[in-house]
Amino acid sequence: MSGNSNVTEEVDAVVIGAGFAGLGMNRRLRDEMGLSVRVFEAGNDVGGTWYWNRYPGARCDSESFLYCLTFDKQLMQDWEWSGKYPEQPEILRYLGHVADRYNLRSNMTFNTRVTSAHWSDLTNRWTVGTDQGDSVSCKWLVTGIGCLSSTQKPKITGQDSFSGPSYHTGEWPHEGVDFTGKRVGIIGTGSSGIQSIPVIAEQAKHLFVFQRTPNYSVPARHGTVTKESLDEVKKQYDDIMAKARASAVGMHYEQSGQSALEVSEEERNATYERGWEEGGAKFLFGSFNDIGSDIRANDTASDFIRKKIREIVKDPAVASKLSPVDHPFGSKRPLIDTNYFDTYNRDNVTLVDIRSAPIQEITPTGIRTADGEYEFDVLVYATGFDAMTGTYNKMDIRGHDGLALKDVWAAGPLTYLGVSTAGFPNLFMITGPGSPSVLSNMPVSIEQHVEWISGVIECMQKDDLATFEADEQAQTDWVAHVNELASTTLFMQADSWYLGANIPGKPRVFMPYVGGVGAYRQKCDEVAAAGYVGFHLGKESISA
Numbered sequence: 001m002s003g004n005s006n007v008t009e010e011v012d013a014v015v016i017g018a019g020f021a022g023l024g025m026n027r028r029l030r031d032e033m034g035l036s037v038r039v040f041e042a043g044n045d046v047g048g049t050w051y052w053n054r055y056p057g058a059r060c061d062s063e064s065f066l067y068c069l070t071f072d073k074q075l076m077q078d079w080e081w082s083g084k085y086p087e088q089p090e091i092l093r094y095l096g097h098v099a100d101r102y103n104l105r106s107n108m109t110f111n112t113r114v115t116s117a118h119w120s121d122l123t124n125r126w127t128v129g130t131d132q133g134d135s136v137s138c139k140w141l142v143t144g145i146g147c148l149s150s151t152q153k154p155k156i157t158g159q160d161s162f163s164g165p166s167y168h169t170g171e172w173p174h175e176g177v178d179f180t181g182k183r184v185g186i187i188g189t190g191s192s193g194i195q196s197i198p199v200i201a202e203q204a205k206h207l208f209v210f211q212r213t214p215n216y217s218v219p220a221r222h223g224t225v226t227k228e229s230l231d232e233v234k235k236q237y238d239d240i241m242a243k244a245r246a247s248a249v250g251m252h253y254e255q256s257g258q259s260a261l262e263v264s265e266e267e268r269n270a271t272y273e274r275g276w277e278e279g280g281a282k283f284l285f286g287s288f289n290d291i292g293s294d295i296r297a298n299d300t301a302s303d304f305i306r307k308k309i310r311e312i313v314k315d316p317a318v319a320s321k322l323s324p325v326d327h328p329f330g331s332k333r334p335l336i337d338t339n340y341f342d343t344y345n346r347d348n349v350t351l352v353d354i355r356s357a358p359i360q361e362i363t364p365t366g367i368r369t370a371d372g373e374y375e376f377d378v379l380v381y382a383t384g385f386d387a388m389t390g391t392y393n394k395m396d397i398r399g400h401d402g403l404a405l406k407d408v409w410a411a412g413p414l415t416y417l418g419v420s421t422a423g424f425p426n427l428f429m430i431t432g433p434g435s436p437s438v439l440s441n442m443p444v445s446i447e448q449h450v451e452w453i454s455g456v457i458e459c460m461q462k463d464d465l466a467t468f469e470a471d472e473q474a475q476t477d478w479v480a481h482v483n484e485l486a487s488t489t490l491f492m493q494a495d496s497w498y499l500g501a502n503i504p505g506k507p508r509v510f511m512p513y514v515g516g517v518g519a520y521r522q523k524c525d526e527v528a529a530a531g532y533v534g535f536h537l538g539k540e541s542i543s544a
């Protein structure tokens, strides 16, 4: 059936990745739909993002009870989160529990990276190749590869000469790193940087933070959760998740309906103050509805955070360097932290502003910038990821007539609904570019795609269809819609990874869908209800 004599296995579906997406998809296709499934995972166990990102302080910004799979209500009742925000070890334990509970590892192949996937118009099947020599033929190919899974380590002159160990936050050693008595240099002050800097500072002899762009951050107000509060959530879980699914960002909070500009300064500051005290997403979502769209409204929030930075950080020169001025609050990923700005009051922490005095080279003993030399024993790269497209581009994915996905996406990713791309039949991307994905609480968006993709496959089985493929025009219209929505927001005013701006040479295209999780779900449901309008359904089954 595969037409390839080297094929090592024939299955209905191949799923790439064993994080939330791969686990959820495997469970659905294999256990609920009875398909044969092979899952490939590069790591040596399940976990995805949470398998790789083990840096000190790593935790999720979504509250723990929202950061879960919902396909089994009993699982939701049984699992007891301990933290307000789930910490990396706990999320990894949770995903391990899900794998154990449903025996999801039995058809997973670990330590194996998918390197190629080639579509055949003759057989209407994919042949998936791996770095371990597998060659698996499948009818459906589903990527659950994450949006932030290709680490970005900038090329800096002399970096190979550094004599101490160096680590990327996204590929952290499983045995951990002991910084006791060490001088540490860290490059990067995004989410990974602001989470790890306070924790490393507590352990290290000295920490040098190399900051190119200061970031806004609000306190997370992290803590433990009580059994009583979790029990209360569990009683209302259906309601909470229904709200999350219909919301803008996959969380159940009520979004404020008020403009920051229609209240007095006193009232506005009182609202921000409450958000600051409550912490986390409440600051952004519970305050005003135009912070993300109106620069005048945004200025009020940005000013408030800058004032807080000046209050917290004792040295005014350091506070000034830590205050973002080149982009509006929220135009980069909003950050929440624990003691981040406070950390710069410690005697053993030095902020090095590499915007005004750029890094010239990494030397065997540290970093030389335009204004001095900084010596340390360990170097940490908190420099982020080639987001959303990086991992796709690393695989040799070929559709009709050998068409390479990375060529089709050379000027930016092209998808219809962020789940499918024209020219690549029966390929489904969980939280692909053009879907809400990274602008949402990921498990909510992941499960929506798992459900929608399984709906397509059920329909194909029922109608004995061979192929399912996005229409070029529908795709063009969707990409235009995604861009148009983004252009009405302040997201376009920052050099963020959402726009590919962190990768030299990457096309500047806003990749996620900003229209909101609820609106997006509705659109996907309408497309399905209308018989998958905007997709071509190939009627000729090879089994016919």
Ligand code: N01
Pocket (backbone or CB within 6 Å): 059, 060, 061, 062, 148, 154, 155, 169, 187, 188, 189, 190, 191, 192, 193, 195, 211, 212, 213, 333, 354, 382, 383, 384, 385, 438, 497, 502
């Ligand atoms: O990466 P980033 P991240 N020289 O790209 C700097 C998710 N996440 O790993 O801003 C010097 O945000 C760069 O500087 P600049 C979350 O979605 C979630 O921190 O480009 N500096 C920046 O400071 C997040 O947004 C969670 O000027 C260089 C930093 O490195 C995404 O992952 C936790 C440089 C990179 O920041 C990525 O976050 C962690 C260079 N050549 C991550 N290149 C939670 O849920 C880059 N930088 C909490």
